[in-house]
Amino acid sequence: MVMTLNGILVPLITPFDTDGTVALGALERLAHRVLDEGAAGLVALGTTGEPGSLTAAEQEAVVEVTAAVSRERGTTLLVGARPDLVARPEVTAALVTVPAFVRPGEAGVIAHFETVAATMPVVIYHVPYRTGQQLSAQTLLRLAAIPGVIGMKYSAGAIDETTAALVAGMPDGFALLGGDDAVLSPLLAIGAHGGIAASANVDARSFVDLHTAWRDGDIERARTLGNRLTALSRSLFAEPNPTVIKGTLHDQEHIPTTSVRLPLLPAAPASIRHALDRLTLSGSARGTR
Template identity: 30%
Template structure:
């Protein structure tokens, strides 16, 4: 099965649960992995930015990846997040990180440095050459400060052999449609915006790497599956019920929002590492009301 087939549908960017002392809560992580797989997600992403990777040590990242492989136990594919703004350091990490059981590497664009489009191209070209697994680009300009534009995405897709797809989270529908129009046939394009996944799949994307699916794997997977089958009426009915949830989940911070949902659902404790803090008391109350009524 090719990568496009393996990663079609709903992927979930797993949260990293913490205990009260802020150590990694592996019991809760195991529970979350079972919950999302049993809820119907098609694959999981370990160590995405939703997993609070900027605050995890290198040792913790390796331990989490190995734990995730063991817990998933081949039930669904696993993608591993390896990104940052030090290209040489990432090249070294790609050569030493345990990736044998991963199907691909998701790599967020460099943050803070604000490289030019040529800088972004060369960064990803270097990562692709070093990676033992296919690279998925991750464009999230709201976090990185620089948009990976459609022309650069298509150039990477056509010129760099080991780049297999993109998680597109610019929120720019015109840019998304341009990528979908010009991409090579075997290039995977998935959404990185929960609130836009439904219309983006209708435009031709092949699924999403979701935050919301940590809390609502069944509903979200059903929505994505219906949209991919062109049953847009059913997909819209499910999505309409989730819209208010998306608004609450991303009102203050990700992953503080989704962790607030999951703590109310008794899946994890509501602990985050600084500089991220739990959502405000007022928002937590609204989330509790939403869950009670859904």
């Protein structure tokens, strides 16, 4: 199932219950909630979902739940972590990172994605501060032109000349999705199609409104929302992702615990309070209390 990628996709956290198991009911409710708030789709087993700490069976259960929600709601679903989990009709594409650690060089990156995209639709995840490999504008455009590559989660950490060249040269049918929440607004302003925003776990509606404002040319509203959501995103990423997001969702009573799995540790209460304050200041507090 291949859809045009546009709008805000939410890379879901993986909630844990008090006994340490995956809280699948809470995951299902969270998926429906962000879609109710206008999200264009879901991402399962992205970095925010802690896939490396889940067993194979837990990964499969997470995909089963999110696929069922996507099937019911008719929305986009991207899946990371394991290619075999992509082979189901509800999944739009695999979210695949640029090869990390080995740093194969730009020619190697291109060859890698030509091979992967020959077997499944792919959204490339370009995140140099995690993979250890920068890519030139020329290489990014070559990746965008590979048949089967339908988009890119772009998390380069800044808006620079490389970003501008990528936006200017994007081929038809390719979607650029911002992946750095704090700089999502300026990327939307210069032509990105949407975003994969972890911060939208706590307030999808405001991120959807941000995308809509830039799309519709409502510059004043977009700037105001962008400034508020940048401050919110910075507070949510004050400690390793998704620890503060989980603490905030727990305070809102959306998930049963703040638990993460090693090597992550739960966020400090002060970080969670600061994020909640930012939610309140932005007019975005929508808890269930």
